[in-house]
Amino acid sequence: MVLEVAELSRYTRLMDADALFADVVDKYTNHINPYLAKLMQFAGFGVEMRGEGCYVYDQDGKAYLDCLGGYGCFSLGHRHPKVVEAVKHQLDHMGLSGKAFFNKQGADLAAKIAEITPEGLEYVFFCNSGAEAVEGALKFAKKATGRTKLVSTDNSFHGKTLGALSVMGREKYRKPFEPLLPGVSFVPFGDSDAARKAITDETAAFIVEPIQGEGGIIVPPVGYLYDLRQACDKHGALLIADEVQTLLGRTGKWFGCNHDGVSPDLMTLAKALGGGIMPIGALVGTKTVWEKIYADSPLSHTSTFGGNPLACAAGLATIQVIEEEGLVERSRKMGLLMQAGLKQAADKHSDLIKEVRGRGLLIGVEFQMDEVGELVVAQMLKRGVCVAYTLNNPRILRFEPPLIITPSEIEIACLAFEESVAETAEILAMLV
Ligand SMILES: Cc1ncc(COP(=O)(O)O)c(C=O)c1O
Structure with a gap:
């Protein structure tokens, strides 16, 4: 896919999206952190080109609902x-x-x-x-x-x-x-x-x-x-x-x-x-x-x-x-909604998920095994929802979306989570 000229101009007008991705990964590998670059690639992360509201857009123009929120930076979403x-x-x-x-x-x-x-x-x-x-x-x-x-x-x-x-x-x-x-x-x-x-x-x-x-x-x-x-x-x-x-x-x-x-x-x-x-x-x-x-x-x-x-x-x-915008109260209410949605999905997969917990829009999902978190992150990215596990504990998937997230976006995130866990369960079953 070819990038829009306006976006491309930040790099070079001649580069297509795949070339841009390869170029950035190459520079990460050679000049920033090769090991982190490998991890990010494994999970399926692209290059962030634009952020707006609750969404981040990659080099292909694909939109991701940002439920990671820059580890808590994007409480107001992107570029309020x-x-x-x-x-x-x-x-x-x-x-x-x-x-x-x-x-x-x-x-x-x-x-x-x-x-x-x-x-x-x-x-x-x-x-x-x-x-x-x-x-x-x-x-x-x-x-x-x-x-x-x-x-x-x-x-x-x-x-x-x-x-x-x-x-x-x-x-x-x-x-x-x-x-x-x-x-x-x-x-x-x-x-x-x-x-x-x-x-x-x-x-x-x-x-x-x-x-x-x-x-x-x-x-x-x-x-x-x-x-x-x-x-x-x-x-x-x-x-x-x-x-x-x-x-x-x-x-x-x-x-x-x-x-x-x-x-x-x-x-x-x-x-x-x-x-x-x-x-x-x-x-x-x-x-x-x-x-x-x-x-x-x-x-x-x-x-x-x-x-x-x-x-x-x-x-x-x-x-x-x-x-x-009353975002403190909104966080409380949306947090309850999101926890309920995630719990509903978790109940169907109690073999893989131990607990859903949190307060407001700081929510964690604890898996039974370390490896599951990484697989679910990749599956959710595939479905256009960005999440990550917590830095001290890879067994916990964090949901930390912007406080401006809407009920319908919460529904999208919870559905993507449910599908991702189901697909991960299938993959794991094939490996046994
Ligand atoms: C509770 C807490 N304290 C301190 C830090 C460090 O913040 P920074 O990465 O901005 O140095 C973090 C980062 O995640 C944090 O969660």
């Missing part, structure tokens, strides 16, 4: 017009920050974040990614408490820079880079008693995802965050909520910790905050913590690109769209 407009407008005035001047977009976004986050979180440090926000949280916790010990949870995912990696609960990713930060211990996720035992008068902070995302969409028991809050308060330790993936309505409430009515001392944000247009990360914290970090050294923690006007304009527009 209001975010695009805000960023274009900002680009006409100032792109990156000069840093020495005050920056209105950063000021407005910080105030807005303080307004929507749980009580007591009033200050914002802007950065560019989730891992950077986690790095900041660990530094702030150490300086604010004067302590060095950190507690995290098994199976957690907090990013892959050295500090963030130190508190990641997956040995496979940590081991090759040890020694990492000293003084980190891990407890089972969702186990309040284990957390109470691990948090002591020497603990700087307990870091936790309100729902483990990359660990396999694991929802803790009700009251878990509340128990953590109490244990931290008892020992003067800080509670860090890593909301990089659970923010801005993804779980059916503004933030994951709203489900337990808990205010952490520090909260990390990224992914969806940029509206699927700009990269942005943020560390949100209390006045008490900020005083300890910045009172004696206003430049104690900084970032050149952090808080740039383009990213902040995108962040402001994103929160505005979520408010105007």
Whole structure:
């Protein structure tokens, strides 16, 4: 198939779709990551040419319903017009920050974040990614408490820079880079008693995802965050909520910790905050913590690109769209619909599927075996629905679609899932 001239012009007018695909895979193989290129090819991923609303279009012009959502970046779908407009407008005035001047977009976004986050979180440090926000949280916790010990949870995912990696609960990713930060211990996720035992008068902070995302969409028991809050308060330790993936309505409430009515001392944000247009990360914290970090050294923690006007304009527009379009409540309702649809399909294949779980539009399907997830991803892609498994657990297929997804699109996704599992079952039966 020959590409439209407008799309082709981004590459070369002479290349057809197959040649373009071959060229990109070749460059990935030779200049980015040959092993990842092989995996992506195996699953059947093409080249992303255009994104619009809930859909991504590949080099053949084929549309894919995006139920992966850029690992949580595309809560507003692709290229939401209001975010695009805000960023274009900002680009006409100032792109990156000069840093020495005050920056209105950063000021407005910080105030807005303080307004929507749980009580007591009033200050914002802007950065560019989730891992950077986690790095900041660990530094702030150490300086604010004067302590060095950190507690995290098994199976957690907090990013892959050295500090963030130190508190990641997956040995496979940590081991090759040890020694990492000293003084980190891990407890089972969702186990309040284990957390109470691990948090002591020497603990700087307990870091936790309100729902483990990359660990396999694991929802803790009700009251878990509340128990953590109490244990931290008892020992003067800080509670860090890593909301990089659970923010801005993804779980059916503004933030994951709203489900337990808990205010952490520090909260990390990224992914969806940029509206699927700009990269942005943020560390949100209390006045008490900020005083300890910045009172004696206003430049104690900084970032050149952090808080740039383009990213902040995108962040402001994103929160505005979520408010105007009622996307937090929509996520809750659509999440129930999607979980019900997936459960219906899962019931027909209980030999392959163990559980469907999640909150809002952060949904995981757990298979009985690792290999099934990979096969189902490929089958769903064939049917025009994009999904992937979670990074820490290939046995869990994640559904993390834009919060603007419609009931009929949910129906399409669930049907594709059901057909894909059925075909996978047939393939597996032939192999036995
Ligand atoms: C909970 C959580 N924290 C941190 C990160 C790291 O974010 P980034 O990839 O933007 O560095 C992720 C990424 O998936 C995440 O899910």
